[in-house]
Amino acid sequence: MTHSTQTPAPDTSEAYLRKRRFARECALQYLYQADVQAADGVEPPSLELFWEQVRSLENFLAEPLFEEARSFAERLMAGVRENLAELDRRITAYAENWTLERMSVVDRNILRLAAFELFWCADVPAVASINEAIELAKEFGHQDSGRFVNGILDRMLRERQAETKTSEPGVDGVGEAQNTRVRDKTLHAPGSAPDGDVTREGRAS
Structure with a gap:
């Protein structure tokens, strides 16, 4: 009896795309708020309060997609916060003539999310992580x-491939790269005024 060793094709279903994009947007909003509050010496927002606020939106994902998206978002949030020093080191190494402090809060947290996916999430196609980060950057x-x-x-990806000595044949990132924007509403972190939110212009209004 033979067993196939072929890598499963990426999930390209609309539901999968929506929940992954939603998860990344939520993770970005949470990390953005935590970054802003840390600069003011304030503790990051409570996760429970954050998700209660997300659920209050009219356009949040239906169950069980919401819980699946939440699980992935919290994986990203925790991963970034637990590996922040190493992520920032890698970003700084490849951000030519840029310090983290010079970057906008939105840009540096998008980079942290994508870098975590590249180096810590072997189950996520690298090209998909990069394409999704670019889409978030364009939107926010x-x-x-x-x-x-x-x-x-792009420079980080080359380092990742050099570290693993392998590329990812057959993975074109299409599974997560073709999704459109999930919603038009801006997430408001619990306990914050609207001027602490990620806006589509990428700056606090």
Whole structure:
């Protein structure tokens, strides 16, 4: 009896795409708020309160997609926070002539999310992680954020491939790269005023 060793094709279903994009947007909002509050010496927002606020939106995902998205989002949130020093070291190493402090809060947290996926999430296609980060940068960042994020992550990907000595044959990232924007609403972190949110222009209004 023979067993197939072929790598399963990426899930390209609309439901999968929506929950992954939703998860990344939620993770970005949470990390953005935590970053802003840390600069003010304030503890990060409570996860439970954060998710209660997300559920209050009219356009949040239906069950069980919401719980699946929440699980992935919390994996990203925890991973970034637990590995923040190493993630920032890698970002700084490839951000030519840029310090983390010079970057917008949106850009640096998108880079942290994508870098965590690249180096700690072997189950996520690398190209999909980069493409999704670029889309987040275009949506929530400033005019040049997409190119800025792409340049740094492209150099990171080459490092990742050098570290593992392998590329990812057969993975084109299409599974997560073709999704459109999940919603038009901006997430408001619990206990914050609207000026502490990620806006589509990538700056606190």
